[in-house]
Amino acid sequence: MATEKNVPEQDTQWPRWEVFVQEKTGEPHQHAGSVHAPDGELALQNARDVYARRGKVYSIWVVPAEHIVATSPSDQGPFFDPAEDKIFRYPHFYKVPRGVKNL
Amino acid sequence: MAEDNGKLERFEARINAGEKIEPKDWMPERYRQQLIRMMSQHAHSEVVGMLPEGNWITRAPSLRRKMVLLAKVQDEAGHGHYLYSATETLGVTREEMLEKLLSGKAKYSNIFNYPTLTWADIGVIGWLVDGAAIVNQTMLAKTSYGPYSRAMIRICKEENFHKKQGYEIVATMARGTPAQRKMVQDALNRWWWPTLMMFGPHDKDSPNSGDLLRWKVKLKTNDELRQRFVDITVPQAHAVGLTIPDPELRYNEETGHWEFGEIDWDEFWRVIRGNGPCNKERLAARRKAHQEGAWVRAAAEAYARKHGREPGKAA
Numbered sequence: 444m445a446t447e448k449n450v451p452e453q454d455t456q457w458p459r460w461e462v463f464v465q466e467k468t469g470e471p472h473q474h475a476g477s478v479h480a481p482d483g484e485l486a487l488q489n490a491r492d493v494y495a496r497r498g499k500v501y502s503i504w505v506v507p508a509e510h511i512v513a514t515s516p517s518d519q520g521p522f523f524d525p526a527e528d529k530i531f532r533y534p535h536f537y538k539v540p541r542g543v544k545n546l
Numbered sequence: 547m548a549e550d551n552g553k554l555e556r557f558e559a560r561i562n563a564g565e566k567i568e569p570k571d572w573m574p575e576r577y578r579q580q581l582i583r584m585m586s587q588h589a590h591s592e593v594v595g596m597l598p599e600g601n602w603i604t605r606a607p608s609l610r611r612k613m614v615l616l617a618k619v620q621d622e623a624g625h626g627h628y629l630y631s632a633t634e635t636l637g638v639t640r641e642e643m644l645e646k647l648l649s650g651k652a653k654y655s656n657i658f659n660y661p662t663l664t665w666a667d668i669g670v671i672g673w674l675v676d677g678a679a680i681v682n683q684t685m686l687a688k689t690s691y692g693p694y695s696r697a698m699i700r701i702c703k704e705e706n707f708h709k710k711q712g713y714e715i716v717a718t719m720a721r722g723t724p725a726q727r728k729m730v731q732d733a734l735n736r737w738w739w740p741t742l743m744m745f746g747p748h749d750k751d752s753p754n755s756g757d758l759l760r761w762k763v764k765l766k767t768n769d770e771l772r773q774r775f776v777d778i779t780v781p782q783a784h785a786v787g788l789t790i791p792d793p794e795l796r797y798n799e800e801t802g803h804w805e806f807g808e809i810d811w812d813e814f815w816r817v818i819r820g821n822g823p824c825n826k827e828r829l830a831a832r833r834k835a836h837q838e839g840a841w842v843r844a845a846a847e848a849y850a851r852k853h854g855r856e857p858g859k860a861a
Contacts, residue, residue, distance in 0.1 A: 455843050456640045476631040476697070479640060481843075482850035493627045496620065497704070516571050 672712015
């Protein structure tokens, strides 16, 4: 059986699309997983069949997986560092006279 | 090597602190390989698991039962997708995983190599097989690998109805005619031991368990999970007047656990090595479905091209 071709030569699994699902209006789209599809239209249909079988979905985004650009853990330090030494971005950095309210 | 040791230490420290490992994080090659093996087997199990039940869709005894079974089998397909998708984050393609399944190199849960002989089997599968899967998956929802954990949480949310619909079938038959009662007891007799085997070999005979537990891929051992399953299932059998086919089964008042007899491990290894009642039939069915679906995949791709959408590019 091992010598037999199990999958035809021209077989395809189609490209991968990342799927983002919004469960209710007012909520953010959240990453749910991925699907394979030949184009955006079918990617949406596949995403509905895979990630929205129980109703509870308001909107779906699909993005070709190769178009997602992401940080990598190796730049974790240098890339996010600048945010850490600017505590003046937080309200507790500022001194306010005693008794003043609603600032 | 010294640097690698530092990485391994940091990796293990993160896991011990309860952090999840994400796809781009450094991980030991063995962690990655064990996850690929486990997760792809899990995905294959969902997909092959559609076969014994799909077999009964056209013969479901009522429209209600038929709708439920259709929805359950469709869920299994969806669960296979979640798991293939999560496994792809480890750098393996769906093509590679499918090729391993279709060529017979990859394993899937042994339980699906047993035949579904009567309608009662559909009830017992939902109750026992999905019940056992839920025990395992509830643990895996806390696994250290982020994408696996997220897929498991989705699956656990959906799978509860699978067990309940099965138990409903079992309970209905158990209070039915003598022939129905006999049929459901017979199904329980055939599925009980193979279900206990689903949790894998005893801890002492489980070669992969050590690393999997240390790296919190698994949080409980095979024997712990099996015991948990037996403890919750035995009272469910008794509640509908069914007998567990194990003369050694007895309740231990002191430990609060049900003690049970020894599994036939020769049968376990025989089925794993490909000589179970349905191994060849299942693979043949899967290959046939894949081959016969090839033209659909090709046509959808051609259609996308014809409308100026290069495959993989947004519409």
